[in-house]
Amino acid sequence: MRKLLVLIVILSLTSCEYFNVKKTSSEAILKEELETFNWKDVDEYPSFSVCDSSSSKAERTLCFQTTITQHITNYLQEERIVVTQDINDTLMLNFQVSNTGNLSLLEAKIDSLTYYEIPNIKELLNQSLDVLPKIFPAIKRGQQVTTEFKLPIVIHVN
Known part of the structure; x- marks a missing residue:
């Protein structure tokens, strides 16, 4: 019984991190998107x-x-x-x-x-x-x- 209680206490202490929600700002999302963006290539080349x-x-x-x-x-x-x-x-x-x-x-x-x-x-x-x-x-x-x-x-x- 004691072992089970110790296990439950350990699990409850370490599981709190899973419930934390990270807040990301729109600037951080934009910065991440711009870093992955290929500036040297276009989707469609100029055309006639x-x-x-x-x-x-x-x-x-x-x-x-x-x-x-x-x-x-x-x-x-x-x-x-x-x-x-x-x-x-x-x-x-x-x-x-x-x-x-x-x-x-x-x-x-x-x-x-x-x-x-x-x-x-x-x-x-x-x-x-x-x-x-x-x-x-x-x-x-x-x-x-x-x-x-x-x-x-x-x-x-x-």
């Missing part, structure tokens, strides 16, 4: 209406990049560019698509020879972006978000 038929995220991403690349390349091919020597260069363009769907060129890494031969290359690139079709912004957790990305453009002028 022509990319809506793509079924996977990778296909829509490739469609978006291909559409921009083709559009810039076509625009530059229509321009009359006169150079004194052949140019074969890859430009690295850093873009930003705002949460409203506005595309802007943040930075263009251009070789010095290309910049020397085509001094208005940045203006031509910006002009090519002005006539792009409507862009639908990226989506993260149901919200439209601003995204940045890099895109190589090959310039070949003879």
